[in-house]
Amino acid sequence: MTAAERVAIVTGAGQGLGRAYAARLAEAGTRVAVVDIAGDAARSAAEAIAAVAGAGRVTAHEADVTDAEQVGAFVGAVADRWGRVDALVNNAGGALLPTAPFDSFSRAEWTRVLDVNLTGQWLCATAVVPHMRAAGYGKIVNVTSTMVAKGLPAGLAPYVTAKAGVVGLTRALSRELGPDGIRVNAIAPGYIPVETRKTVHTPEAALALRERMKSEQCLPVVGVPDDLSGAVVFLCSPDSDFITGQVVNVDGGWTHG
């Protein structure tokens, strides 16, 4: 299989980190499906990426990763179009809610954060695995968070819990799917300022968190989305074929710092 034949699905790729992953995968020669619950964002990201990667090499799909039918539909559409699914980047997610004490979230809020960040990754894996099994090969890259290592910052209990679950999912799937040639890893991004963080942290808290993370990292710099893309491209490529069940911290050394 050449790089040009490979097909990757990136969820939550309409903006932020996912968009950067999709763009870099396309630059590396992979055909890419951009999936997002925000259809307009997915279409505009796909259009921008296709302008560089070439028409016919990028598709846009509006879908909610927590809805099994919608997940089945976009995975089916990708497989029908290109005849294969080599990689899945389970990126859709986020803290979604403003920071708050752990016991102040409603049951519905708690469940939604777990659904989007954890159950959605399981649903997407469930949908791509039959295609990967048939090929005897596949790459799944889940997205957790460096926050899991320390349970910080305060006020993100549902999010940290969901992302900790992603670590368990990654390890369980790597065991179960190894015999099928399917590699399952995760990346744990450090704090990368993106637009939607504004709904989670007040501007003052966001600034304080940014400065704190920077001062606690081995590398005293604020990360940008493209700082993570190389790790994602690597974990989707044959160069990482002997790596599975791992969580790669891409965090300027914060976890270790």
Ligand SMILES: NC(=O)c1ccc[n+]([C@@H]2O[C@H](COP(=O)([O-])OP(=O)(O)OC[C@H]3O[C@@H](n4cnc5c(N)ncnc54)[C@H](O)[C@@H]3O)[C@@H](O)[C@H]2O)c1
């Ligand atoms: N930015 C950071 O500092 C950081 C750190 C660690 C982990 N992460 C994780 O990285 C991923 C991307 O985060 P980001 O910072 O780019 O956030 P973002 O909000 O900019 O992007 C998330 C994207 O996911 C989409 N999305 C949300 N719910 C969805 C759903 N149910 N179905 C399909 N798409 C959905 C959104 O529309 C959005 O386009 C998330 O999983 C996040 O938890 C981010």
